[in-house]
Amino acid sequence: MGKTERKVQEFVEKYRMIQKGDRIVAGISGGADSVCLLYLMKELQKIYDFSIIAVHVNHQLREGEAVRDEEFVRELCSREKVPFYACHVDVEKIAQESGISLEEAGRNARYEIFSQICRKESGNKIALAHHQDDLAETMLHHLARGTGAAGLCSLKPVYGNRIRPLLCMTRQEVESYLEEKKISWQTDSTNLDDHYTRNKIRHHVVDYLCREINSQTVSHMAQTAEELGEIQDFLEKLAEEKMKKYCRKQGKDIFLSESLRKEEAVISRRIILRVLKEVSGKKKDFTREHVEMICRLWEKQVGKQVYLPYQITGERMYEGVLFGRNEAKQLDGPIGICPECKQIPLEIPGVTQVGKYFIECQVLCREETEDKFLRIPEKTYTKWLNYDRIENSLVFRHRQSGDRFSAHPSGGSKKLKDYLIDRKIPRQERDFLGLLAEGNEILWIIGDRISQKYKVSEETRHILHIQIKGGDIHE
Numbered sequence: 001m002g003k004t005e006r007k008v009q010e011f012v013e014k015y016r017m018i019q020k021g022d023r024i025v026a027g028i029s030g031g032a033d034s035v036c037l038l039y040l041m042k043e044l045q046k047i048y049d050f051s052i053i054a055v056h057v058n059h060q061l062r063e064g065e066a067v068r069d070e071e072f073v074r075e076l077c078s079r080e081k082v083p084f085y086a087c088h089v090d091v092e093k094i095a096q097e098s099g100i101s102l103e104e105a106g107r108n109a110r111y112e113i114f115s116q117i118c119r120k121e122s123g124n125k126i127a128l129a130h131h132q133d134d135l136a137e138t139m140l141h142h143l144a145r146g147t148g149a150a151g152l153c154s155l156k157p158v159y160g161n162r163i164r165p166l167l168c169m170t171r172q173e174v175e176s177y178l179e180e181k182k183i184s185w186q187t188d189s190t191n192l193d194d195h196y197t198r199n200k201i202r203h204h205v206v207d208y209l210c211r212e213i214n215s216q217t218v219s220h221m222a223q224t225a226e227e228l229g230e231i232q233d234f235l236e237k238l239a240e241e242k243m244k245k246y247c248r249k250q251g252k253d254i255f256l257s258e259s260l261r262k263e264e265a266v267i268s269r270r271i272i273l274r275v276l277k278e279v280s281g282k283k284k285d286f287t288r289e290h291v292e293m294i295c296r297l298w299e300k301q302v303g304k305q306v307y308l309p310y311q312i313t314g315e316r317m318y319e320g321v322l323f324g325r326n327e328a329k330q331l332d333g334p335i336g337i338c339p340e341c342k343q344i345p346l347e348i349p350g351v352t353q354v355g356k357y358f359i360e361c362q363v364l365c366r367e368e369t370e371d372k373f374l375r376i377p378e379k380t381y382t383k384w385l386n387y388d389r390i391e392n393s394l395v396f397r398h399r400q401s402g403d404r405f406s407a408h409p410s411g412g413s414k415k416l417k418d419y420l421i422d423r424k425i426p427r428q429e430r431d432f433l434g435l436l437a438e439g440n441e442i443l444w445i446i447g448d449r450i451s452q453k454y455k456v457s458e459e460t461r462h463i464l465h466i467q468i469k470g471g472d473i474h475e
Contacts, residue, residue, distance in 0.1 A: 004169070004177045005043050011168035012044065015157040022050035023123040024163075025114050028077070029056065030069040030186040033129040035076070036174045037166055039183060041127065042080060044165075052127075053083045055117050057110045059091040061102070062189060069186050083121075087113045101365060103196060118161070130155055130164045132222040133171040137201045139221055148288060153228040170218050239270035246271060253324035254279055255317070261298060269295075279323045280310035289392070297321055307345040307395050311352070344396040346436075348464065352396070359396065362465040363387055381469075383444055385454045387462040392438050396446075398431055405442040406453040413453065416442055423448070436466070 001009070012018055026041060028034045041052055056073040058066050070086050077084035095105035114126045135155045142151035157167050166174065178185060194200050209217040246260040254275050260268050269291050276286050286309065293306045297316050304316045315322045346352050352359040403416035420430050434446035444450045446468070456463055 001043065004173065005040065007168055008040050008165055009044060009047065011157070012163075012165050015163075017158055017163040017165060018044060018048045018050055018125075020049050022048070022125055023053065023121060024050055024125045024127050025053045025055055025118045025121065025123045026127040027057070027110060027114055027129065028054045028073050029129075029188070030072045030076075031129075031188055031191075032175050032178055032185040033131055033134075033166060033171070035183060035185040036169075036178055037127060037129040038076070038080065038082065039178075039181070040165065042082075051123075053085065053117065053121050053123060055085045055087065055114055057106075057113050058086060058088045059106050059109070060088060061091055061106075065186075065189060069188070072186050085117050087117075089113065100362070101197075103198065124161060126162045128162055128164050129166055131166040131169050131171055131174055132218050133202070133206065135167060135225055136206055136218045136221040137198055139225060140201050140205055141198065149228055150232055153225040153232060155225070156229055167222065235266065235270060239267055239274060242267060243271055243274060247275060250322070252279075253322055255320055255322050257320045258298065259319075275323055276308065276312060279312055279325060282310055293393075294321060305343075307343045307393060309345055309347050309350075309393065311345055313343070313345075346394045346396060346466075348394065358469045360465075360467045360469060364463040364465055366461050366463070380447060382465075382467040383450050384456050385443055385450060385464040385466065386456050386460045387464040388460055389454050390438060390443075390464065394443070395437055397435055397437055399433060399435060399442075400440075402440040403435070403437070403442055404440055405445070406451040407449065409452055413441075413451075 018024070024041070026034075026037060028038055038052075038054065044050075045052065054073065054077045056070055058070050060066055074084055074086060089109045091102060091106045091109055094100075094109060095102045100108075117123070118126055138155050139152050142154065155164065155167065157164050169177075190196065191199060194203060206218065214220065242263065246257045246263075248255045248257070256272070256275055260271060263271070269288075272291050272294050273286055276290065277283055280286075290308055293308070294314050297304060297306055297314055298321070300316045302316050302318055306314045308314065311325050313324060315324075344352065346359060346361055348361045349363055350361060352361070399416055399420075404413040405416045405419045406413040407419055416435075417430075420433075425433070435442050436444040436446065441453070442451060443454045444466070
């Protein structure tokens with residue numbers, strides 16, 4: 001066994017990635033990293049006696065190249081006697097329908113297919129070919145967009161049933177190993193295209209850091225991510241233990257004791273985040289701002305509430321905060337909410353069900369969907385809003401005291417009441433209008449206009465695509 005094989009074996013053993021009898025689905029694209037993964041796993045098979053099932057996902061994006069890559073992997077697996085699956089998926093269509101980037105659509109599709117094959121083949125693990133350069137690019141991408149410690153160590157050696165045996169190697173080490181063994185691979189032309197954010201980071205940021213700052217940048221970042229991961233695991237375990245002390249279930253709701261405030265912020269914030277995830281049943285879409293909203297609620301009087309994603313409310317109670325979901329709230333129609341409803345927090349991105357209607361929200365990034373920005377929809381129940389201007393959670397509600405609406409192109413606002421009078425909306429209808437609001441700022445009067453303050457402009461980098469569907473709406 002050579003130096004590279006020993007290095008990977010030690011890494012696999014350190015994180016207990018592979019055991020005898022495992023059935024592992026490996027994602028093989030045909031690129032250098034996945035080909036390296038396949039050959040190194042074949043070497044590890046001699047030690048651990050496990051099964052490999054190779055899965056290739058054809059994204060149907062690169063005319064000619066996609067077919068070439070699939071046939072390359074098919075022949076490779078045939079030669080190495082590895083069971084092989086080829087799956088086709090229209091990633092461009094998925095991206096367009098979901099309003100997400102091609103990168104994200106492709107990644108989601110791959111993970112879903114790997115999981116499906118894993119279940120079909122009674123597999124127990126999924127091997128991914130990420131290496132240290134991938135980790136460094138992900139760290140920088142998350143750091144630039146805004147993240148906490150978890151986002152800086154999100155590519156873990158082991159995460160659930162996913163394993164990453166190559167996280168101990170750099171891209172250069174991967175290619176050097178293949179060249180030494182005289183093993184060929186395919187090059188994806190889109191990896192050279194700076195249209196994709198990750199490629200910009202790879203070609204310009206990471207490359208510059210390695211050339212001009214430190215040639216070991218990538219390895220050092222991997223070491224930092226490993227240490228952060230260990231810290232994260234420790235803090236999460238500690239937070240899980242302390243939740244028993246501060247949390248009390250009340251049916252589907254959770255009561256969080258005010259005594260939590262005695263804990264260090266790094267622990268109390270994690271516990272709040274855990275409560276939000278447990279009440280919602282979701283793992284994503286909660287941010288530091290949502291946690292801070294709860295922290296500020298401690299200072300409010302009893303009865304005050306905050307509205308969070310997935311229809312969660314946090315209500316200030318004596319000696320604590322009660323978290324629950326407002327699942328019973330309904331819409332009577334596309335421009336009206338039933339009288340007893342006060343607030344319906346929107347899931348962004350996601351779908352908020354309100355009676356027989358569905359409010360779909362997507363966030364579009366200008367640099368990845370530039371062509372869409374030339375076709376702003378002019379529909380009654382489909383709107384684009386400037387997501388860069390939105391700072392807090394959005395809610396769907398009735399009007400309330402202090403509401404303001406910007407109808408003038410200059411962005412100046414007036415009282416919503418005055419605007420509705422100018423529009424000659426009958427008084428008996430005003431209290432039942434559906435409004436999309438950020439605090440007292442009204443972004444959209446459903447069935448009518450959007451605020452000029454939140455209108456998309458040439459400077460807009462991110463767009464909130466919001467559409468109401470269902471019921472008698474047919475756009």
